[in-house]
Amino acid sequence: MSQLSKIELPVQPATAAALSDARRREAVGRLVDRLVHPGADDPLIALLELTAAEAREAGLTEAEIEAELAAYNAERRD
Numbered sequence: 001m002s003q004l005s006k007i008e009l010p011v012q013p014a015t016a017a018a019l020s021d022a023r024r025r026e027a028v029g030r031l032v033d034r035l036v037h038p039g040a041d042d043p044l045i046a047l048l049e050l051t052a053a054e055a056r057e058a059g060l061t062e063a064e065i066e067a068e069l070a071a072y073n074a075e076r077r078d
Helices: 013-018 022-036 043-057 062-077
Strands: none
């Protein structure tokens, strides 16, 4: 396993409370790593790919992911 470093980031109190969960902190750490060193030309694409991969790992199917994206896009159009 690669060596990890801890940093402090200013966040809202509700965010800090949500990050009391170790799994969520680890996921956020991976997101920060990907944003800083995305491995792709576009950090947004890298973030979206990571989010989709984590959704699959959580058990969501491609159809469920697409349905969530469609619902989100529909809400934004209204």
